[in-house]
Amino acid sequence: MTAALALDGVTKRFGDTTAITDVSLALGQGEFVALLGASGCGKSTTLRILAGLDRPSEGQVLMQGRCVTRDSAAARNIALMFQSYALYPHLSVYQNIAMPLRLRHLSVAGRLPGAARFSGAVRRTREDIDAQVRRVAAMLRLEPLLARKPGQLSGGQQQRVALARALVRKPAAFLLDEPLSNLDTQLRADTRDELRALHRDTGHAFLIVTHDQSDALSMADRVAVMIAGRIEQIATPQQLFHTPATRAVAEFIGHHRMNILPQGPAAALHPAGKGLDLGVRPEDLRLQADGPLQAVVRSRAFHGEETILSLQDDRGTALRMVLRGGSALPLPGDSVRLTAPPEALHGFDACGLRQQVLS
Numbered sequence: 571m572t573a574a575l576a577l578d579g580v581t582k583r584f585g586d587t588t589a590i591t592d593v594s595l596a597l598g599q600g601e602f603v604a605l606l607g608a609s610g611c612g613k614s615t616t617l618r619i620l621a622g623l624d625r626p627s628e629g630q631v632l633m634q635g636r637c638v639t640r641d642s643a644a645a646r647n648i649a650l651m652f653q654s655y656a657l658y659p660h661l662s663v664y665q666n667i668a669m670p671l672r673l674r675h676l677s678v679a680g681r682l683p684g685a686a687r688f689s690g691a692v693r694r695t696r697e698d699i700d701a702q703v704r705r706v707a708a709m710l711r712l713e714p715l716l717a718r719k720p721g722q723l724s725g726g727q728q729q730r731v732a733l734a735r736a737l738v739r740k741p742a743a744f745l746l747d748e749p750l751s752n753l754d755t756q757l758r759a760d761t762r763d764e765l766r767a768l769h770r771d772t773g774h775a776f777l778i779v780t781h782d783q784s785d786a787l788s789m790a791d792r793v794a795v796m797i798a799g800r801i802e803q804i805a806t807p808q809q810l811f812h813t814p815a816t817r818a819v820a821e822f823i824g825h826h827r828m829n830i831l832p833q834g835p836a837a838a839l840h841p842a843g844k845g846l847d848l849g850v851r852p853e854d855l856r857l858q859a860d861g862p863l864q865a866v867v868r869s870r871a872f873h874g875e876e877t878i879l880s881l882q883d884d885r886g887t888a889l890r891m892v893l894r895g896g897s898a899l900p901l902p903g904d905s906v907r908l909t910a911p912p913e914a915l916h917g918f919d920a921c922g923l924r925q926q927v928l929s
């Protein structure tokens with residue numbers, strides 16, 4: 571199927587700085603993709619090139635298979651929602667949502683008060699705009715707020731207005747830059763659900779940019795992990811977590827950073843560790859009296875439903891493990907033995923590429 575929007579081998583340089591290198595990324599029709607990476611890795615640059623706000627130094631931008639690399643942002647009909655909502659403070663919610671349609675479909679004269687009295691065409695256009703504003707407002711539960719100014723809204727409500735304003739144009743694709751970053755925990759969870767529902771209801775292709783892996787993994791059909799200007803892996807959230815393609819992705823994805831035992835010493839855990847670095851998630855390590863790995867507890871931190879142990883194995887490698895349940899937890903200074911099921915081990919070669927660990 572032809573992608574709604576795609577980058578093909580895109581590199582972007584700003585003087586001596588290469589912001590992104592050879593990025594290829596396809597957003598399928600109706601697909602929800604997250605671009606995930608740490609601050610400064612090149613996410614916003616990628617988004618700006620997709621939207622047409624910046625030109626690539628090399629490579630192409632494609633919409634429905636057609637090259638739009640040189641087309642302006644306006645010609646692409648892509649909705650872009652930035653981190654700061656940038657609503658017009660002096661206009662009502664209704665006027666904010668209507669603005670993109672008024673700018674596109676009404677002439678300067680047609681936008682003047684009273685113009686509809688003199689022209690049937692202007693009246694019909696305004697009625698059409700009104701219907702579209704009300705449709706989107708209903709979808710985002712903004713109807714009771716249409717007369718308010720942005721200053722009279724909560725952060726979450728302002729964000730819904732910004733979403734409505736982006737959606738009303740019926741865009742070919744919908745790009746959101748850190749859409750949840752200004753929201754508190756509860757509102758963030760609600761807005762994630764709302765964005766998923768919105769995606770389902772509109773059927774648009776969505777791309778969100780985020781540094782928050784929970785946002786990416788919980789919402790997107792596929793996640794593109796970007797590290798230092800390159801896309802390391804594009805996969806479903808489950809694949810990224812269970813079969814990371816590189817050591818860098820393995821260490822990036824997951825609530826607790828994956829432990830990596832260097833090859834050689836890793837053989838204590840599994841014979842494959844003779845030739846591979848072995849990764850094991852802190853939640854997959856187990857205490858076992860005759861476990862193959864010996865370690866000393868350095869510190870212990872209680873986090874409610876889980877306790878995190880910081881340990882050091884007998885070769886000096888720092889390890890972390892997550893224990894759930896409160897029974898007989900080891901204390902700092904205790905010597906413990908650890909194990910991990912073979913299926914929970916991730917093998918990486920010297921280049922950091924995933925290799926199979928056979929049990």
Ligand SMILES: Nc1ncnc2c1ncn2[C@@H]1O[C@H](COP(=O)(O)OP(=O)(O)OP(=O)(O)O)[C@@H](O)[C@H]1O
Nearest residue numbers: 584587588589608609610611612613614615616781
């Ligand atoms: N206009 C510019 N001129 C020079 N360097 C730039 C410019 N825009 C971005 N960069 C550099 O390119 C790299 C990627 O920046 P970008 O803003 O795309 O990262 P990001 O992942 O979106 O970061 P953040 O999450 O902090 O917004 C950074 O090193 C940045 O300093």
